[in-house]
Amino acid sequence: MTPTELNPNGRNPRARHTRSPAADRGAGLLPQDSWGPWREKPVHRWSVWVRGNSWSDAAEADGCYGKADAFTLKAHGTSATTATVREGVRFTLAPDGELTVDGPRAS
Template identity: 45%
Template sequence: MPLSSRRTRTARTLRLAGALAALVVLVSAGIVVAVREGSAAGLMPERSWGPWTDGGIEGWSTHVRVSTWGDAAQADIHFGKAEDISLRAYGKTARVTSMMQPTVFTLTPDGRLTAHRMSAP
């Protein structure tokens, strides 16, 4: 095989390897950003979450935890055994309205949970 053909093949292989390495770096960076920003918080391992904190708001019992890796929070809200609500704020604020009592719950990605009791119709 001529020497120039071998050099061309080696140069092509090096360019392909460089392009593949750049692609791997870009995809990895995209995954890290998605997890850190909260949009893929559901994919984070269990150890990335802080402890559950218990509390109460407007007569409801609440359990909230915040991710230590990214912009995300989770909340479980209970009204006795009558109603259970789960909120997931992954990168953006989450809201839900209870069915039993007209209460709107809001969870922010930093773990702040608020409730606003609506007037009865």
């Protein structure tokens, strides 16, 4: 194919799209439909929601303590940890979706 047969962005306009969805996998690039449903994890006075991914070793969690404190954890391949300021609680999210909670007001 000559350069004049290429379109302006340098791609062959007759080429078929053969890229698989798995080629787009990676932290933050997982398809929305590969995520499971959000499930609530009861933690003392906290609203915490966790979901896992069926394509990759990844999980995400969102939590809030009213309007006073909030966090987001993204465990893509390795665990993610955060400590809250208001309550002194430490949340750790594993890539398999397991959430552990430590601290004086964790129960």
